[in-house]
């Protein structure tokens with residue numbers, strides 16, 4: 001098993017950032033998400049250095065949907081990153097973490113009037129996803145007596161090698177304005193009383209393990225930048241989104257490094273802007289590649305069942321990690337308390353949810369397991385807790401963060417009272 005450097009095996013037990021997972025599970029209970037802050041910082045640094053080696057006007061915006069814990073917003077604020085925020089909640093968390101409003105981009109294909117009013121009030125830039133939204137935003141800005149800087153999200157109509165549910169720039173996708181309509185959109189924005197078009201926004205999809213699609217995306221946005229310059233749009237930034245994948249299949253996946261990514265996109269960008277004669281900032285919006293491998297999900301085996309397969313029934317299911325059920329995603333699993341024992345038997349790791357599809361991992365060779373053993377599901381820092389639910393009335397787990405020799409909660413576990421707290425009895429039931 002090839003483990004990333006922050007995951008090690010000590011005395012036969014898996015450790016994260018040097019912290020023994022068996023001890024963490026004992027101290028905080030299971031199921032439990034554990035995140036290594038230093039790994040996030042390392043991932044960020046590698047990307048910023050690779051892009052920054054080509055151009056000094058680079059800005060990383062953390063795609064907060066990947067993991068919306070306030071502690072992560074704080075880490076990225078400390079790194080001087082901005083954020084791609086996709087809701088009023090993400091915007092508010094980013095601001096309360098002390099992020100610079102000038103480094104936030106309010107994205108979204110379906111923003112409400114309240115969302116637009118909030119963006120105007122907070123003075124953040126908006127990625128506008130339709131002409132209807134543009135007109136509503138202009139009206140909101142006019143009512144507030146302000147001017148809002150925007151980008152349009154362009155739909156580049158690009159096929160990308162990823163799961164169809166997470167490709168976002170297909171011609172058929174709900175995101176962005178079709179390339180054939182985009183110049184007219186900018187023309188209309190230029191004519192708006194309270195809108196200033198200053199950027200281009202594009203994002204082609206997620207978990208992409210090749211760099212060519214990003215190069216093609218860059219060509220699309222550079223072509224657009226050229227047309228916009230002719231039209232008189234002064235571009236302050238070009239945002240090419242996120243999407244770089246991670247090697248979930250630790251034995252076989254080859255994920256491009258941040259340097260591979262930079263080498264693929266930056267020469268096209270630099271040649272393009274030189275030719276056009278502009279010097280916009282280049283923004284990127286990674287989520288997964290910054291945080292996925294920073295986190296493991298620890299889950300305890302409740303029972304072993306011999307049936308047509310051998311099931312290891314654990315205490316975390318798709319209530320806490322929906323990716324396998326939703327996208328057939330693969331996550332590496334490790335027997336955390338038997339981490340250097342040889343694989344002996346095939347197990348399917350099944351969650352406690354009343355759904356046939358509640359399987360965290362299928363047909364994995366692991367050491368012989370018994371009730372009480374601890375399973376670590378790797379690479380769960382992106383779209384893990386962030387997509388969790390209380391399905392089957394299961395309180396969500398705690399999240400712990402480690403940094404150096406310290407370990408602490410960044411979210412307490414929910415209790416049964418947390419399930420009922422927002423509920424109200426109808427008056428006729430009192």
Ligand SMILES: Cc1ncc(COP(=O)(O)O)c(C=O)c1O
Pocket residue numbers: 063066084107168203205206207241242243244285286287288289382
């Ligand atoms: C607009 C936008 N930006 C950035 C991201 C982050 O993508 P990833 O986590 O794949 O880097 C997403 C998610 O796909 C997105 O929709």
Ligand SMILES: N[C@@H](CCCC[NH3+])C(=O)O
Pocket residue numbers: 065166168206207323327382383
């Ligand atoms: N939730 C997806 C990624 C979607 C990214 C947001 N556009 C996943 O877990 O892989």
